Amino acid sequence: MTTGADRTVSVTVLAADRSQRRVPVTAGVDAAGLVEVTPADGAVLNPGDKVVIGQ
Structure with missing residues (x-):
C-alpha cells in the first residue's frame, strides 16, 4: 500500500x-501487520488478485 504526493x-x-x-x-482496519482495503473511486479489486508487497 502506498500513498502518493x-x-x-x-x-x-x-x-x-x-x-x-x-x-x-x-484503508480500513489494521492489525497484526494486515490492512483491510476497499477499492475507491470506481476501482476494482477481484478475489484472487495478486497484490505486490515489499517493494
Whole structure:
C-alpha cells in the first residue's frame, strides 16, 4: 500500500502477464501487520488478485 504526493492511497496488482496496475483504495482496519482495503473511486479489486508487497 502506498500513498502518493496527492495523498491517494493505492495498491499495486500483478497481472498474469506480469504487468502491474495501481488500484486506488481506502484503508480500513489494521492489525497484526494486515490492512483491510476497499477499492475507491470506481476501482476494482477481484478475489484472487495478486497484490505486490515489499517493494
